[in-house]
Amino acid sequence: MTAADSWYLVIVGYAIMLAWPVSTLALVSFAVRYAASHRTATVSRSLEHGDGTPQHFWIIVPALNEEVVVGNTVNAALGLSGPGGTLARVLVVDDGSDDRTPEVLAAIDHPRLRVLRRELPEARQGKGEALNAAYRYIAERTASDGVDPDKVVIGIIDGDGQGSRNILLEVSRMMRDTTIGAVQVQVRIRNRDKLLGAVQDLEFGAIVNACQSLRDTIDTVGLGGNGQFTRLSALLALGDAPWSACLVEDLELGLRMHLDGVGIRYTSRASVTQQAVVDLRRLTRQRTRWAQGNIQCVRYLRRLMSSKRISTTSLLEVMHYLISPWINAVVTVVLLGGVTIATAGLLIGHPVPYLQSWTALAASGATWFAVTFFPGFVWALVHRYRLRDETLRRLLIAAAAYPVFLLLGLVATYRAIGRQASGRQAWAKTERLAEEPLPHHLQVALAA
Template sequence: MTAADSWFIVVIGYAILLAWPVSTLGLVSFAVRYVASHRKSLVAKSLAYGDATPEHFWIIVPALNEEVVVGNTVHAALGLGGPGGTLARVLVVDDGSDDRTPEVLAAIDHPRLVVLRRELPEARQGKGEALNAAYRYIAERTAEAGVSPERVVIGIIDGDGQGSRNILLEVSRMMRDPNIGAVQVQVRIRNRDKLLGAVQDLEFAAIVNACQSLRDTIDTVGLGGNGQFTRLAALLALGDAPWSACLVEDLELGLRMHLDGVGIRYTSRAAVTQQAVVDLRRLTRQRTRWAQGNLQCARYLRRLMASPRIGLTSLLEMLHYLISPWLNALVTVILIGGVSVAATGLAVGHPMPYLPTWRQLAYSGEVWLAVTLFPGFVWALVHRHRLRDESLPRLFTAALAYPVFLLLGLVATYRALFRQASGRQTWAKTERLAEEPIDAPLQIPVPA
């Protein structure tokens, strides 16, 4: 290897390392300075386009063995109110539960609660099929009542989810614009007293929030599995089964809506909370399922690139969202491989020109560590600046653990690739943690 080759490798290596903190600073700068003004322009636009404010709200709660959490979720959802005092109807899809979920639901006597029980073999075909069954029920009731599907909104709140009191009001505000067919609200973590929970809240409340806010400015907002709200009319346009068997049915639904020209918006002024997965093995399993679902959605790349409805900027962001996890995993392996080769060369007396001494290798390791830790601390400061509901010491502790969290994500990415290649599609349900009972929506802090 020549000296020129050595310098080329060094320059490329440091460029890759610095790309992450530089992009983090760019995203943070956008999130802090630009989002507020952009939201004002969206509100002005919605008022200019007329009044398509929703008048009817359904909350679907998919439930499979949710006995320890579904009672709180239903009570919280029944307490949600929309414009003019409109109250949501709650439809729980009991997807063949064999625990005490049916008994818990039967004990809730409320006129706005509907329980749709699915039995085997129809049950347990995936969350998408459960949502489709609920959607068809709501579509039938809407048609029977002679209500316009443009005025009906269906929200998805998971079995462990609880929405902020203002969630329907904020969704209605965003959907005043008739061109907006779906809204995704911010996601927060409730049990963030544990370290893994704190790291996941840092991820959702700071990083994902900033990414979704950026996508909101270029019409590429993605839908999440929890806290998505969609006009019934937009779902009807997608046929009898808008949700698929994809492992991330929410991501696929968002892609289909973008291809159909449906506007999707994101808001951080309302939130839905959920439980963190606080066991490393189960968290890895969850993230592997998400990564495998991301891989399954790669089949939409050709249609996205060919769609006349999607501009170049929006297309590039969608491609980045679908491809970046796999590029990150590949680049990480290349960097680790390069350092390993250099260390082996030093150990056997044949040093590589790009890292000729142990001192330079140690210096590179220090740079690596600093670059890896830097983004987590930046996002901790963003979290504190936006929400002010966690102390800096706790946020900095979560920032220290963030690189391990990212390493877990890389492991999940490779596991997902292996599972997809081997045709494995089945998944065990995420376990829930028992909580104190509630009978009303929580007052969840959201930014002003």
């Protein structure tokens, strides 16, 4: 290998390492400077297409063994109201629970609550099938009542989720534009007093928020499993089962809507909170499921590339979202392999051309260390600037732990590839943590 080749490898290696912090700064710049102005533009644009303001709201709560959280979730959902005091109806899909979930639900006596109990063998076929059952129930009720499906919005709040008080008002504001068929709200973590919870809130409250805001400007917003709101008419256009058996049924639904030309918007003015997974083993399992679902959705790339409804910019962003985890996994292996070979060469007295001394290896290691830790601290500052509901000290501690969180994501990616290659699809449900019940005064108000 010539000296020129050696320098070429060094330059390429540093370029790969620096690409992440540079892209982080670019995304932060967008999130801070342009997100607010785009929200204003979105409101102005909504006035150009008539009045699509929803008049009816259904909140679906998929529940499988949710006894420790479903009471709070249902009571919170029953307290949500939209424009003009419009109240949401809540439909809980009990997907074959064998804990005390049925008893907890039976104890909530409210005229706007419906419970759809699914028994085996239909039950426990995945969250997508549970949502489809609820969707078909709502579609039948809507048709029998003679209601325009364009005016009906279905929201998904998970068994541990709680929507902000303004969530239906904000969704209605976004859906005044008749071209908008779905809205995704911001997701936050409720139990962020623990370190893993704080890191996950840093992820959702800062990083995911910035990514979704960017996608909002180029019409590539992705739907999440929690806090997604869709017009019934947009779901009806997808047939009898809009949600699939994909392990990330929300991501696939969003891709199908984009292919149908349905507008999807994101808002950080409203939010839904959920529980963090605070056990490393369970968190790895959750992220492996997400990664495997991402693999399953790669099959849509061909249709996206041939679609005339998807702009080049939108296509590139979707491709980046679907493919980047696997590129990161490969690049990490390449970089680790290069460092391992360089270290071995120095130990046996035959240094490789691109790292010929321990000093050069140490300099590369210091750069790698800085690159790994830098983005987390930047996002901690963004979180503090935007939300102001956590101390800077706690955010900086979460930022210091963020690289370990990323390493866990890489492990999940490799596991997902193995699971998909071996045809394994079954998953154990994510466990919930017990919480204090809603305040008594709120429960009294809901019962009124």
